[in-house]
Amino acid sequence: MFVSPFHDLEEKLRANFGEFAGWEMPMNFTSYAEEHMSVRSSVAFFNLSHMGRLRVKGNPKEFEMLVAKEVSKTNSGNMIGPTAFLNDKAGFKDDVMVYKVSENEWLIVTNAINREKIVNWIKSNSNLDVEDLTFKYGMIAIQGRKLEEILGKNELKPLEFKLNTKFMGYDVFLVSKSGWTGENGLEVWVTLDIGRQLIMDLVKIGIKPAGLIARDSLRQEMGFVLYGEDIDETITPVEARYWVFSLEKDFIGKDSLVERIKSGIEKVRIGFKMKKGERIIPRHLSKIYSLGNEAGYVTSSTFSPYLNRVIGMGYVNPKYFYLGYNLAVEIRSKQYDIKIDEFPFI
Incomplete structure (x- = not known):
């Protein structure tokens, strides 16, 4: 198992560690709900060094x-x-x-x-040169509504980046205006020694660390998919309603994608909310029903601290895909009402 390059620092910050995608990473430092709300109301930082x-x-x-x-x-x-x-x-x-x-x-x-x-x-489908930088740099994401209030305004526009630049006084490889939380955010690629100093400086100015559980609940509020849960090699962008392609160009898989668009799909990704007060969370692949008939399955679900209710996403037969339509999810042999809602939930 791979270990975060900032593991010892995170231990001192009282991280609770867990396995994710072959890495031992911080799951939370306090409660995930507190970390989640830090992003929605203020700012927090995440260690994303596990990402390729x-x-x-x-x-x-x-x-x-x-x-x-x-x-x-x-x-x-x-x-x-x-x-x-x-x-x-x-x-x-x-x-x-x-x-x-x-x-x-x-x-x-x-x-x-x-x-x-x-x-x-990439190597098997092209003559392109590929260099893996994953273990050369750490990756830190600073996310939250008060990002600029706390760190000052940044000249970058959304989805812009700078290479070999300064950030908080440090020489860093990359800074981008991006994130996976739905809030204002910066993502920084740093050498491992500078990454350690950057983390300590963020903590010193009052920016709290957050773990992967909060990152998961934040992305679900926005309707962002997670590979291996909501999408995989059997799911197409059309079924996922994930518009990550352009039909004005050629790419591997385009012919099959066009054929799927023409022929129609047998399942479609939906978002749902459970009734307020319900705290039981559907598991991955929990079955979804409509009037007693199996309609689909859950892929992700969590309790949203911001909305104070259980939310989730999954796939159903397109004939059930109506905003506001009531379905039921089966959890431990009991059915609970859910209502289809559109992303983002906030």
């Missing part, structure tokens, strides 16, 4: 064939994403963020579980 970080160089036409969104029309210094690498059947190899460094160089952030798979897939 790749540098790719080579022919832009080859790279364009791999990525489902159009890259060539994006200016250098901007991010493309979320986008995806798809398989031949239009299922998700991974959903990723792409950073355009130049016309023939890109950085990619992958899901932790898919890092090695994507490195091998």
Whole structure:
């Protein structure tokens, strides 16, 4: 199992650790609800060093064939994403963020579980050069509504990034205006020694650390998918209602995706809320019913501290996909009412 490069610091900050995608990472430091609300009402920081970080160089036409969104029309210094690498059947190899460094160089952030798979897939489907930077740099995300109030205004616009720049007085490899929480955010790639100093400075100025449980509840409030839970190689972007592609260009999986659009889909991703007061949380693959008939299944669910209720997402037959439609989810042989709602929930 891989270990966070900041593990000893996080121990001193009283992190509770757990396994995620082959990494031992902080799950929480206080309560996940407190950390969640720090992001929604103030600011917090996350250690994202488990996520895959790749540098790719080579022919832009080859790279364009791999990525489902159009890259060539994006200016250098901007991010493309979320986008995806798809398989031949239009299922998700991974959903990723792409950073355009130049016309023939890109950085990619992958899901932790898919890092090695994507490195091998790029190499087997192109002549591009791939360098794995995951263990060279740490990655810290600072997220929250009061980000600029606490850290000051940043000149970056959403989905812009700078390489080899200054952040809080430190030389860092990359700073981007991005995140996965729905709030104002910056993501920083740093060498491991500077990352340790940066974490200590963030704590000194009152920015609290947050763990992966809060990151999961924050992303669910926004309706953001998690690879391995809500999407995988059997799910297409159309079924997931995850518009990470452009049909104006060619890419691996496009023909299958177009065929799926034409022929229709047998399931579609929905969001749902449970009644206030219910605190029981459906598990992954819990069955969803409509009037006693099996309609689909849950992929993710959590208790939302912000909404004070259980929320989630899953897949149902499209004939049940109506906003406000009432369904039921089965938990421990008992059915609980849920109502279809649209993302984001907040």
